[in-house]
Amino acid sequence: MILKTYARLWADDMSATLPLLERLTGSRPDLRFAFGAIELAAIGDFLVVAGPAEERARYAHATATVVVPDLDQTRAALEEAGAQITTEEATSATGRFLYARHRGGAEAEYVEWKPEVLRQVLGA
Numbered sequence: 001m002i003l004k005t006y007a008r009l010w011a012d013d014m015s016a017t018l019p020l021l022e023r024l025t026g027s028r029p030d031l032r033f034a035f036g037a038i039e040l041a042a043i044g045d046f047l048v049v050a051g052p053a054e055e056r057a058r059y060a061h062a063t064a065t066v067v068v069p070d071l072d073q074t075r076a077a078l079e080e081a082g083a084q085i086t087t088e089e090a091t092s093a094t095g096r097f098l099y100a101r102h103r104g105g106a107e108a109e110y111v112e113w114k115p116e117v118l119r120q121v122l123g124a
Contacts, residue, residue, distance in 0.1 A: 001077070004066075033092075035092055037051055061101075063106070070112060083101060094111065096112045
C-alpha cells in the first residue's frame with residue numbers, strides 16, 4: 001500500500017540546502033515545486049520543506065510524507081485503525097493529499113501522486 005516514504009527536512013533556504021543533499025544522495029531532486037509560501041524538493045528519501053519559519057510551522061505536525069497508490073483506500077484503512085484526519089483532502093502540483101494522526105500520536109501526510117509524477121519519480 002505504501003509506494004515511497006520521505007523523511008521531512010526543514011530548511012530556511014532551499015538553494016543553500018540542496019547542494020549537500022545532492023552530494024550525499026548522488027542525485028538531483030526528483031521534484032521541486034512551490035506550495036504557497038514554501039518550496040518543496042524531493043531528493044532521495046528526503047522531502048525538503050523550505051521557507052520562512054512561520055510558514056513551515058503550518059506543516060511541522062507531520063514527520064513524514066507517504067506516497068500511496070490510492071488515497072481513498074488509504075483513508076479508509078486509516079479511519080478503520082482509529083486514525084484522525086487532521087487536514088482534509090486537498091490538491092497540490094503533485095496530486096491529492098491529506099494529513100492523519102494515528103492512534104498513539106504519530107502524524108503523517110499521505111499523498112496520491114498524479115500518474116505523470118508517479119512515472120517521473122518511480123518509473124511506475
